[in-house]
Amino acid sequence: MESSVASPFAARTAASVAFLAAALDRRIPVLAELDPEAGLAVEKVGELACGGKHIRATLVHVAADRPAGDPPREDVVVGAAFDLMHAGFLVLDDVIDRDDFRRGKPALHAVIRDRAHRLHGLDSAGHHGNSVAALAGCAALNSAIRMVAGCGADSGTVRDLVLLVTACANDSITGEFLDIHHSLPGVEPSPGTAEYATELKTAAYTFQAPLAAGAIVAGRRGDVRTLSEIGRHLGLAYQLGDDINSITQNKDESGKDPLGDILHARATLLQEHASRIGVWDSVVAAAHETDDPRGKVEKILLDSGTIAAVTGLRDEHVRRAEQLIASGPDHGGPALSRPARDSLAAVAAAIRGHSNA
Amino acid sequence: MESSVASPFAARTAASVAFLAAALDRRIPVLAELDPEAGLAVEKVGELACGGKHIRATLVHVAADRPAGDPPREDVVVGAAFDLMHAGFLVLDDVIDRDDFRRGKPALHAVIRDRAHRLHGLDSAGHHGNSVAALAGCAALNSAIRMVAGCGADSGTVRDLVLLVTACANDSITGEFLDIHHSLPGVEPSPGTAEYATELKTAAYTFQAPLAAGAIVAGRRGDVRTLSEIGRHLGLAYQLGDDINSITQNKDESGKDPLGDILHARATLLQEHASRIGVWDSVVAAAHETDDPRGKVEKILLDSGTIAAVTGLRDEHVRRAEQLIASGPDHGGPALSRPARDSLAAVAAAIRGHSNA
Numbered sequence: 001m002e003s004s005v006a007s008p009f010a011a012r013t014a015a016s017v018a019f020l021a022a023a024l025d026r027r028i029p030v031l032a033e034l035d036p037e038a039g040l041a042v043e044k045v046g047e048l049a050c051g052g053k054h055i056r057a058t059l060v061h062v063a064a065d066r067p068a069g070d071p072p073r074e075d076v077v078v079g080a081a082f083d084l085m086h087a088g089f090l091v092l093d094d095v096i097d098r099d100d101f102r103r104g105k106p107a108l109h110a111v112i113r114d115r116a117h118r119l120h121g122l123d124s125a126g127h128h129g130n131s132v133a134a135l136a137g138c139a140a141l142n143s144a145i146r147m148v149a150g151c152g153a154d155s156g157t158v159r160d161l162v163l164l165v166t167a168c169a170n171d172s173i174t175g176e177f178l179d180i181h182h183s184l185p186g187v188e189p190s191p192g193t194a195e196y197a198t199e200l201k202t203a204a205y206t207f208q209a210p211l212a213a214g215a216i217v218a219g220r221r222g223d224v225r226t227l228s229e230i231g232r233h234l235g236l237a238y239q240l241g242d243d244i245n246s247i248t249q250n251k252d253e254s255g256k257d258p259l260g261d262i263l264h265a266r267a268t269l270l271q272e273h274a275s276r277i278g279v280w281d282s283v284v285a286a287a288h289e290t291d292d293p294r295g296k297v298e299k300i301l302l303d304s305g306t307i308a309a310v311t312g313l314r315d316e317h318v319r320r321a322e323q324l325i326a327s328g329p330d331h332g333g334p335a336l337s338r339p340a341r342d343s344l345a346a347v348a349a350a351i352r353g354h355s356n357a
Numbered sequence: 358m359e360s361s362v363a364s365p366f367a368a369r370t371a372a373s374v375a376f377l378a379a380a381l382d383r384r385i386p387v388l389a390e391l392d393p394e395a396g397l398a399v400e401k402v403g404e405l406a407c408g409g410k411h412i413r414a415t416l417v418h419v420a421a422d423r424p425a426g427d428p429p430r431e432d433v434v435v436g437a438a439f440d441l442m443h444a445g446f447l448v449l450d451d452v453i454d455r456d457d458f459r460r461g462k463p464a465l466h467a468v469i470r471d472r473a474h475r476l477h478g479l480d481s482a483g484h485h486g487n488s489v490a491a492l493a494g495c496a497a498l499n500s501a502i503r504m505v506a507g508c509g510a511d512s513g514t515v516r517d518l519v520l521l522v523t524a525c526a527n528d529s530i531t532g533e534f535l536d537i538h539h540s541l542p543g544v545e546p547s548p549g550t551a552e553y554a555t556e557l558k559t560a561a562y563t564f565q566a567p568l569a570a571g572a573i574v575a576g577r578r579g580d581v582r583t584l585s586e587i588g589r590h591l592g593l594a595y596q597l598g599d600d601i602n603s604i605t606q607n608k609d610e611s612g613k614d615p616l617g618d619i620l621h622a623r624a625t626l627l628q629e630h631a632s633r634i635g636v637w638d639s640v641v642a643a644a645h646e647t648d649d650p651r652g653k654v655e656k657i658l659l660d661s662g663t664i665a666a667v668t669g670l671r672d673e674h675v676r677r678a679e680q681l682i683a684s685g686p687d688h689g690g691p692a693l694s695r696p697a698r699d700s701l702a703a704v705a706a707a708i709r710g711h712s713n714a
Contacts, residue, residue, distance in 0.1 A: 031531070034550070037541075038534035092495065096488040120541045131453040131537055134491040138449065138498060139530045145502055146523035155512035162519050166503035173496045174388070177395035180488055184394075184477045193391065 008068060008339040009061040015072045016057040016079035021050050023080075023147070037112055041136040044108040049080075049087035049140070051103065056082035056210040059347075063214025063227050065340040075217045077151035078161060081144040082210050085165070088140025089172055089205075095133045096180060109133035141169055153217060160216050168209035175201030182267040189267035191276070195236070198269055203235025215334070223334040230324045230334070230344065236269075237317035237351045240310055243270035247298055248307070258294045262287040270301075270310050279304040318352045365425060365696040366418040372429045373414040373436035378407050380437070380504070394469055398493040401465040406437075406444035406497070408460065413439035413567040416704075420571025420584050422697040432574045434508035435518060438501040439567050442522070445497025446529055446562075452490045453537060466490035498526055510574060517573050525566035532558030539624040546624035548633070552593070555626055560592025572691070580691040587681045587691070587701065593626075594674035594708045597667055600627035604655055605664070615651045619644040627658075627667050636661040675709045 024046040032039025057079030064075040093099075094107040101107060106114070113129025116122040148161045178197040182189045189197075208231035215223040247258055247270070261268050262284060274280040279300055286296035301307045325344045327333025336344070381403035389396025414436030421432040450456075451464040458464060463471070470486025473479040505518045535554040539546045546554075565588030572580040604615055604627070618625050619641060631637040636657055643653035658664045682701045684690025693701070 031534075034531075034553070035534050035538040037538050038531070041534075092491065095491065098484065116541060120543055122541060127455065128537070128541075130487065132534070134449065134452065134494075135530055135533055135537075137491075138495050139527065141495060142498060142502075142523050142526045142530065145499075146520065146527070149516055149519040149523060155516040158516045158519075159506055159512040162506040162515075163503065166499050166506060169499045170496065170503065173492055173499065174391075174395070176492055177388075177392050177398075177489070180485070180492075181392040181394050184473060184479060184485075186477055196391070 007343075009058060009343060011068070012061040012064075012066065012072075012076060013054050013057045013079060015076045016061070016083065017050050017054065019072070019076050020080040020084060021046065024049075037115065037132055038136075040115070041108055041112060041132050042139070044111060045084075045087050045091060045136055045140050047105075048090050048102065048108075049083045052083070052086075054079075054083055056086055056206060059207065059210035059231075060214040060217070062340050062343045062347075063211040063223070063334075063336075064218040065214070065336050066218070067337075068339075074151040074153040074157075075214065077147055078213050078217050079210075081147040081151070081165065082213070084140055084147065085144035085169060088137045088144065089176075091133050091140065092137035093176070095130050095137070096176065107133075108136060145169075151217070157216060157219065160221075161213060164209055164213055164216065168205050171200040171204040171209075175205070179266065183264055189272075191272065194267040194269050194272040197267060198236060198239045199232065202239045203232045207231035207235035207238070220335060222329070223336075226324060226332060226334045230321050233317040233321035233324075234348060234351060237314045237321065237348075240269050240314035240317065241351055243268045244307060244310055244314070247294070247301060259287045259297065262297065269313075270306065273310055273313075274301065274304070274306045277304060277306065277309075279306060315352060318348050321348045364700075366415060366700060368425070369418040369421075369423065369429075369433060370411050370414045370436060372433045373418070373440065374407050374411065376429070376433050377437040377441060378403065381406075394472065394489055395493075397472070398465055398469060398489050399496070401468060402441075402444050402448060402493055402497050404462075405447050405459065405465075406440045409440070409443075411436075411440055413443055413563060416564065416567035416588075417571040417574070419697050419700045419704075420568040420580070420691075420693075421575040422571070422694050423575070424694075425696075431508040431510040431514075432571065434504055435570050435574050436567075438504040438508070438522065439570070441497055441504065442501035442526060445494045445501065446533075448490050448497065449494035450533070452487050452494070453533065464490075465493060502526075508574070514573060514576065517578075518570060521566055521570055521573065525562050528557040528561040528566075532562070536623065540621055546629075548629065551624040551626050551629040554624060555593060555596045556589065559596045560589045564588035564592035564595070577692060579686070580693075583681060583689060583691045587678050590674040590678035590681075591705060591708060594671045594678065594705075597626050597671035597674065598708055600625045601664060601667055601671070604651070604658060616644045616654065619654065626670075627663065630667055630670075631658065631661070631663045634661060634663065634666075636663060672709060675705050678705045 024042060028039050028042050028046070031042055060079040060082060061075060066073065066075060090102060091108045094102055095109050099107060100110040109129040109132070112132045113125045116128045117125040122128055145162060145165055148165050149158055151158065151161070153161070175197050178193065181187060208228045211227040211231040212224045215221065215227050246261060261271070271280060274283055283297055283300050286300055287293050289296060322345060324333050325341055325348065329335040381399060385396050385399050385403070388399055417436040417439060418432060423430065423432060447459060448465045451459055452466050456464060457467040466486040466489070469489040470482045473485045474482040479485055502519060502522055505522050506515055508515065508518070510518070532554050535550065538544060565585045568584040568588040569581045572578065572584050603618060618628070628637060631640055640654055640657050643657055644650050646653060679702060681690050682698055682705065686692040
């Protein structure tokens with residue numbers, strides 16, 4: 001999504017990635033000398049943090065809104081920290097979901113598990129892989145906060161950034177707690193819970209906090225509230241779009257099993273809407289059929305108007321974000337340059353366009 | 358150890374515990390309403406953080422050296438944060454070691470596992486308990502750093518404290534990585550590794566960082582280096598004493614299986630010394646015998662002079678700590694009041710006295 005639309009800030013995002021890669025390149029050999037597995041684990045964290053789409057780092061840079069050609073500053077470090085924190089949560093998420101692959105490559109816990117089995121003949125290699133991965137996830141979170149604390153901004157800014165980043169990590173962890181809990185047999189999420197979990201996991205952590213961090217690091221505290229509000233709408237719209245995509249797109253396009261959310265009883269915004277209008281039970285029944293379950297699920301969701309309603313809700317969130325993005329500071333909008341405003345508007349448009357590119 | 362010796366600072370440690378308990382009491386009902394398991398997990402974290410001996414909080418208060426009767430200040434919050442962080446690491450440690458009990462009560466992962474099995478009939482309840490516990494451990498670490506960031510000290514002090522706490526968490530995680538790695542079949546820790554792991558896990562995290570944090574929060578940055586040095590000696594001495602106690606004391610006294618470190622091939626300072634003088638292989642063989650293995654292990658370690666040598670090393674570290682504690686600031690010692698100096702000296706004496714009380 002963001003790679004194509006945020007080009008004025010792509011150089012700063014690239015600087016964040018380079019900063020992170022250099023920090024890890026200094027750390028990994030020292031650690032690997034002591035403990036080859038820990039070295040490998042941190043290398044995998046780095047692969048995750050330096051790969052991917054860097055949506056969080058990009059949003060930091062759009063909101064920080066430094067002029068093109070400005071030398072690397074604290075915003076570069078803060079963007080890197082968000083990418084690192086995200087890598088840590090991906091590692092934990094894969095352990096929790098017992099997902100052995102991430103972005104088409106073996107997940108960290110699987111790499112360590114298979115190595116311990118191969119080199120050491122360890123019987124409890126699965127537990128061992130999970131242990132190393134859980135520590136690596138914690139280490140990434142801790143190092144991300146440490147990176148923010150040492151970013152070089154004045155100490156008042158650092159304090160505000162640490163408070164922001166730890167609040168956002170807390171939101172993400174709470175969202176993950178809710179996800180785990182809702183996957184228990186017999187647990188029915190109460191109405192509104194999916195929206196809340198989405199606010200925590202997607203809106204707060206992926207959109208609101210990076211945008212707010214960008215404003216703080218640039219010394220524009222007055223923009224934090226508006227940018228957070230924009231981030232909330234973008235995050236909810238993104239998740240609503242993702243819920244639709246996971247049903248209507250092929251696995252190759254969406255990167256997810258189309259029926260995964262339904263079969264694993266995950267509380268999604270789509271599920272919440274379908275429950276409200278009384279079609280969710282038939283959706284779950286259709287998902288368990290052997291003959292073309294996805295076609296049947298999609299038909300129920302289309303015929304009942306669920307997809308149209310959720311699409312409408314997504315577009316409404318995008319529209320509200322766009323209104324705020326277009327407003328000047330005197331009308332409740334952020335104090336952003338034209339290129340930053342255009343980049344944010346392009347993110348909003350990409351979310352409306354269903355694009356995962 | 359510290360409860361009996363640090364009485365002038367006991368009231369401030371109690372204030373730290375009360376602060377932490379109040380913070381958790383506000384958080385738990387909100388979380389439990391959304392997710393009873395997460396509420397229970399945080400309640401268990403609180404039980405660990407508010408129980409125990411509070412050595413870290415006590416050392417923060419001794420080093421901060423506030424006069425008796427001074428109202429609660431930032432030092433109270435920072436002491437609480439160290440206790441909270443420690444609770445998070447205990448939770449992770451129990452998951453990693455598959456230890457179902459901690460301080461005689463079920464460990465967090467065991468509580469969640471048994472509840473999920475009982476209430477939800479979950480087949481993968483073990484994995485589920487570990488997942489919730491890993492998240493709870495991360496949440497405790499994150500919340501501890503957040504607590505430090507919001508402690509109310511001036512922002513320069515906050516930045517230094519966050520850098521200190523994240524460095525110390527990083528040390529603890531690295532020490533845990535090394536522990537896990539050394540427990541792999543066929544991995545022989547290289548000489549010096551046990552000492553390094555002890556510096557990371559015990560000295561840095563339990564003694565050095567809390568003492569340094571106390572000096573920073575009190576605005577006495579000039580004391581950080583000396584107090585860290587004192588903490589390093591106390592930490593190494595403590596661990597050497599613990600290694601001896603785990604062999605020579607009964608399980609009820611030391612709280613550990615006397616042969617646990619040997620049977621699990623943990624890299625300890627005792628093992629390092631016994632390897633150096635060539636008796637370690639016979640110690641391991643004795644530990645695997647069926648008839649009185651502990652008596653045989655103890656005899657080898659006594660007869661070979663290992664216990665005397667390790668005891669001597671412990672006492673040498675205590676002596677160096679005592680020298681620094683007794684020195685005034687003009688002679689390389691810390692700028693502490695008489696009660697603080699006495700409290701630190703009492704900690705050193707307790708470590709020499711083998712006391713776990």
